[in-house]
Amino acid sequence: MIKGRLPVGQMSSVVAPAKPSNNMGPKEVELILVMKEQNGVQFTNSTLINPSQTGPGTEERETWGKKIDFLLSVIGFAVDLANVWRFPYLCYKNGGGAFLVPYLFFMVIAGMPLFYMELALGQYNRVGAAGVWKICPIFKGVGFTVIIISLYVGFYYNVIIAWALFYLFSSFTGNLPWVNCNNTWNSVNCSDLWSFNNSALNETRKSTPAAEYFERGVLHQSEGINDLGLPRWQLTLCLVVVIVILYFSLWKGVKTSGKVVWITATMPYLVLTVLLLRGVTLPGAIDGIKAYLSVDFLRLCEASVWIEAATQICFSLGVGFGVLIAFSSYNKFSNNCYRDAIITSSINSLTSFFSGFVIFSFLGYMSQKHNVALDEVATDGPGLVFIIYPEAIATLPGSSVWAVIFFIMLLTLGIDSAMGGMESVITGLMDEFKFLHKHRELFTLFIVVSTFLISLFCVTNGGIYVFTLLDHFAAGTSILFGVLIEAIGIAWFYGVDRFSDDIKEMIGHRPGLYWRLCWKFVSPCFLLFMVVVSFATFNPPHYGTYEFPVWANVIGWCVAMSSMAMVPIYAIYKFCILPGTFRDKLAYAITPETEHHLVENGEVRQFTLHHWLMV
Numbered sequence: 113m114i115k116g117r118l119p120v121g122q123m124s125s126v127v128a129p130a131k132p133s134n135n136m137g138p139k140e141v142e143l144i145l146v147m148k149e150q151n152g153v154q155f156t157n158s159t160l161i162n163p164s165q166t167g168p169g170t171e172e173r174e175t176w177g178k179k180i181d182f183l184l185s186v187i188g189f190a191v192d193l194a195n196v197w198r199f200p201y202l203c204y205k206n207g208g209g210a211f212l213v214p215y216l217f218f219m220v221i222a223g224m225p226l227f228y229m230e231l232a233l234g235q236y237n238r239v240g241a242a243g244v245w246k247i248c249p250i251f252k253g254v255g256f257t258v259i260i261i262s263l264y265v266g267f268y269y270n271v272i273i274a275w276a277l278f279y280l281f282s283s284f285t286g287n288l289p290w291v292n293c294n295n296t297w298n299s300v301n302c303s304d305l306w307s308f309n310n311s312a313l314n315e316t317r318k319s320t321p322a323a324e325y326f327e328r329g330v331l332h333q334s335e336g337i338n339d340l341g342l343p344r345w346q347l348t349l350c351l352v353v354v355i356v357i358l359y360f361s362l363w364k365g366v367k368t369s370g371k372v373v374w375i376t377a378t379m380p381y382l383v384l385t386v387l388l389l390r391g392v393t394l395p396g397a398i399d400g401i402k403a404y405l406s407v408d409f410l411r412l413c414e415a416s417v418w419i420e421a422a423t424q425i426c427f428s429l430g431v432g433f434g435v436l437i438a439f440s441s442y443n444k445f446s447n448n449c450y451r452d453a454i455i456t457s458s459i460n461s462l463t464s465f466f467s468g469f470v471i472f473s474f475l476g477y478m479s480q481k482h483n484v485a486l487d488e489v490a491t492d493g494p495g496l497v498f499i500i501y502p503e504a505i506a507t508l509p510g511s512s513v514w515a516v517i518f519f520i521m522l523l524t525l526g527i528d529s530a531m532g533g534m535e536s537v538i539t540g541l542m543d544e545f546k547f548l549h550k551h552r553e554l555f556t557l558f559i560v561v562s563t564f565l566i567s568l569f570c571v572t573n574g575g576i577y578v579f580t581l582l583d584h585f586a587a588g589t590s591i592l593f594g595v596l597i598e599a600i601g602i603a604w605f606y607g608v609d610r611f612s613d614d615i616k617e618m619i620g621h622r623p624g625l626y627w628r629l630c631w632k633f634v635s636p637c638f639l640l641f642m643v644v645v646s647f648a649t650f651n652p653p654h655y656g657t658y659e660f661p662v663w664a665n666v667i668g669w670c671v672a673m674s675s676m677a678m679v680p681i682y683a684i685y686k687f688c689i690l691p692g693t694f695r696d697k698l699a700y701a702i703t704p705e706t707e708h709h710l711v712e713n714g715e716v717r718q719f720t721l722h723h724w725l726m727v
Contacts, residue, residue: 173238174365175442181370182447183456185439186231188377188528190430190460193272193497196525199428200468201492202420204404207411212465214412214421219461222638223425225630226595227436228453228623229602229611234437235449236614240540241434244441250701251601253682255540257594258434260675262536264586265433266563268579269533270358271570273526274350275498276519278330281350283515290325291506297329322503327576330498334573337581337664341573348571354530355564361531362538363556366442369531376528381463383521384470390514391473400476403486404468419645426642428464429457430529432595433587434536441539448619471496474504481507497522534559577655577664584653585668589646590675596639597679603631605702 176182203211237244242255282289289295293302302324319327327333332344361372391397411417430436440449478489478500489500505514538556542548548555570579602611608628616622652665660668683701690697 173442174367175444176366176370178370179447181366181373182439182443183452184373184377185366185370185528185532186436186452186456187459188373189435189439189532190428190456190529191377191380191463191525192430192529193522193525194428195460195464196467196471196522197494197496198492199424199464200404200471201490201496202424203465203468204472204486204490205492206414206417206420207408208404208406210407210409210411211417211421213409214418215424215461218422218425218638219457221630222422222635223429223431224453224457225627225635226431226599227429227457228450228627229599229631229635230431230436231440231449231453232611232615232618233602234440235443235445235447236618238441238445239543240441241437241536242540243543244437245601246705248601248605248702249705250683250686251597251605251679252686253679254594254597254601255434255544256678256682257590257597257675258432259537259540260678261587261591261594262433262435262533263559263563264582264671264675266530266533266537267566268570268582268586269526269530270351270354270563270567271347271575271579272494273354273523273530274347274567274571275330275494276522276526277350277353278347279498279502280516280519280523283512283519285512288502288506288511288515289329290322290502291511293321293324295321295325295329297332298324299328320499320503322499322506325502326495326498331576332573333576336658337574337577337660339574340569340578343568343571343575344573347575348568351564351567351571354527355560357527358530358534359556359560361527362534362560363553365552366439366535369535372531373528376524376531379524380521383517383524384467386517387514387521388466388470388473390508391470391477394473394477394508396476396478396480397473398476400472400474400479400486401469403476404472419649422638422642426592426595427587429460430532432591432598433533434540435532438536438539439532441543446618450615450619450623471501474501478504534563577658577660580653580655581660581664581668582671585672588672589643589650590672592639592643592646593676594679596636596643599631599636599639603636606704608632 176185203209203215233244234240237246239246240255241258242252245252245255293304298321299319301319302321303319304321330347332341334341361369392401426432440447440452443449472490475486475489479486482489491500501518502515505511505518508514534556537559538552542552542555569575570582572578602608608631611631612622612628653660653668686701687697690700692700
C-alpha cells in the first residue's frame with residue numbers, strides 16, 4: 113500500500129495493466145502502478161487481480177455449472193414468443209423469402225456484432241449491466257437504463273405467460289371452451305361462422321368463439337383504459353404460479369436457473385417439431401407454407417420492409433436488455449465468447465425461420481377449411497397464438513391433447529425469457545450494491561414480488577389496455593437508444609482497440625477487422641438510424657379500433673423517457689461529485705476505473721486530459 117500523499121502535479125508516469133506473463137495462470141493479471149515524486153523517490157504498488165472476482169478483495173464470482181447451461185440460457189432468452197408470432201408474419205407480409213435479404217443483411221452488420229460485443233463485455237468485466245461501465249464511468253447511466261427497461265418488460269411479459277397458463281388449465285377438458293357459442297361469456301354476436309369479410313357478419317358485428325373466449329372469457333375486457341376494475345382472481349392465481357416458478361428458478365443464481373433451462377429452452381423445439389409433423393399433414397398446409405416462402409423481390413424497393421427487418425433484428429436477439437451481459441458475467445474468464453455469439457445468434461434466427469413453417473402450415477389449413485384468403489387468418493401479436501392458433505387446434509381430432517402441447521410450448525418459451533429479464537435486474541443491482549450479495553434470496557423475492565404487484569394492473573378487466581401501453585412504450589425507442597449509447601461508449605470512448613485487447617486476453621486472439629469496423633462505424637450508424645426512424649415513424653398505440661386517450665399516451669412517454677433519462681442524469685451526477693476543473697472531471701469520467709489513481713484521505717488523484725489522451 114502506498115503511504116503518504118502524492119500531489120497530482122508530481123505524478124510523472126503511469127504504467128497501464130501489464131499483460132499476463134508466461135508463468136501466470138489465465139485467471140491472474142498483474143497490475144502495476146508506478147508513480148514518481150519530484151524528488152525521484154519511486155512508489156510501486158503491485159497486486160494480483162483474479163478476473164473471476166467482481167473486484168479486488170471480493171469473494172469469488174459464481175460460474176455456470178456447465179458450458180451448456182450458459183448456451184441454453186442465452187438461447188432460451190433470445191428465442192421467445194415474438195419468434196413464433198412476429199417473424200413469420202413479417203416474412204409473409206414483406207415479400208416472403210425476399211424478406212430474408214434485409215433480415216440477414218442487418219443480422220450480419222449489426223445483430224451479430226452487437227451480440228458479440230455484449231457477451232465479451234460481460235465476460236471480461238464479470239459484472240452486470242451497470243457495473244461494466246467501470247470501463248468508462250460517465251456512461252454508467254446506460255447500465256441503469258437497460259436494467260429499468262428489463263424491469264418494465266417484466267411488468268407485462270409475465271402476463272403473457274399467465275394467459276398461456278390459463279389456456280393450459282382450460283385445455284384439460286373433453287371439449288375445448290373456445291369451440292362454440294354456448295358458454296356463459298358469449299355474447300349474442302357470437303357466431304360459429306368464421307369469415308370476417310362476410311358482409312352479413314360485418315353488418316351485425318359478429319365475432320368468433322375463439323375471439324370471444326380470449327376477450328370475454330379470459331380477459332373480461334372492458335370498454336377502455338378508463339375502466340380498469342379489480343384484478344381477475346383466475347388470472348391473478350395464474351400470475352402467482354408464474355412468479356413462484358420464476359422465484360425458485362432464480363433465487364440461488366445461475367446454478368438453479370442453468371438447470372431450469374434444460375427444460376424451458378429445449379421443450380419448444382420438441383413441440384415445434386411435433387406440431388410441424390402434424391401441421392404438414394393437414395389439407396391446405398402446403399399452400400400456407402408456399403405463401404410463407406413466396407418470393408417478391410419488388411417489395412425490397414419499399415423502405416418499410418427494410419425498417420421492419422432492422423427492427424426485428426434489434427428485438428429478436430435481445431441486445432440491450434442487459435441479459436447477455438449478466439449471463440456472460442458468470443462465464444469462466446477464458447471462455448470462447450466469439451464462438452458462443454455465432455452459435456446462439458444463428459440458432460435464434462434459424463428458430464424464427466423454422467417456426468414459420470409450423471405457423472403457416474396451420475394457417476394454410478384454416479384458410480382452406482373456412483374458404484377464406486390467407487390474409488384473413490395471418491395476423492400478428494397475441495391474437496395469433498391466443499385466438500387463431502387455438503381455433504385451428506380445436507378443429508383437429510384429439511384437440512385437447514394438441515392444445516396442451518401447444519400451450520406448454522408457449523409457457524416454456526415465455527419462462528426462460530422472463531428469467532433472463534429478471535436476472536438482468538438482479539445481477540445488475542447486486543453487482544452495483546455489494547451488500548446485496550449476502551441476501552440474494554431476499555432480494556430476488558423483493559424483485560419478483562414488486563413485479564407481480566405492478567403486473568396486477570394487467571390482469572384487471574381493462575388490463576389488456578395497460579398491457580398494450582407498456583408493450584408499446586417500455587422497450588421500443590428506449591431500448592434502441594440504450595444500445596446506441598452503449599455502442600458509442602465502447603467504440604468511441606473506451607476504444608475498439610482496447611476492447612479488442614480485452615477479448616484477446618480472454619480467448620487468445622483479437623477480433624478481425626470486420627468486427628472492429630462494425631463496432632466502430634457500422635453498428636453505431638445503424639442504431640442512430642433506427643433511433644431517428646423510431647421517433648419519425650412513431651404511431652400512437654391502439655388495441656383493435658380502440659384509441660388511447662391523450663393522458664394514457666403521456667404516461668406511456670413518461671415510462672419511455674424515465675429509462676432513457678438515466679443516461680444524462682447519471683452523467684451530470686458524475687460531473688457534480690468529481691473535484692477539480694472541467695478538464696480533470698472529463699478525464700476522470702472517461703478513464704477506466706482500473707487506471708484511476710488511489711484515493712487517500714478522501715482525495716482522488718486524477719488523470720489529466722493529457723494523460724488520458726496518451727493512453
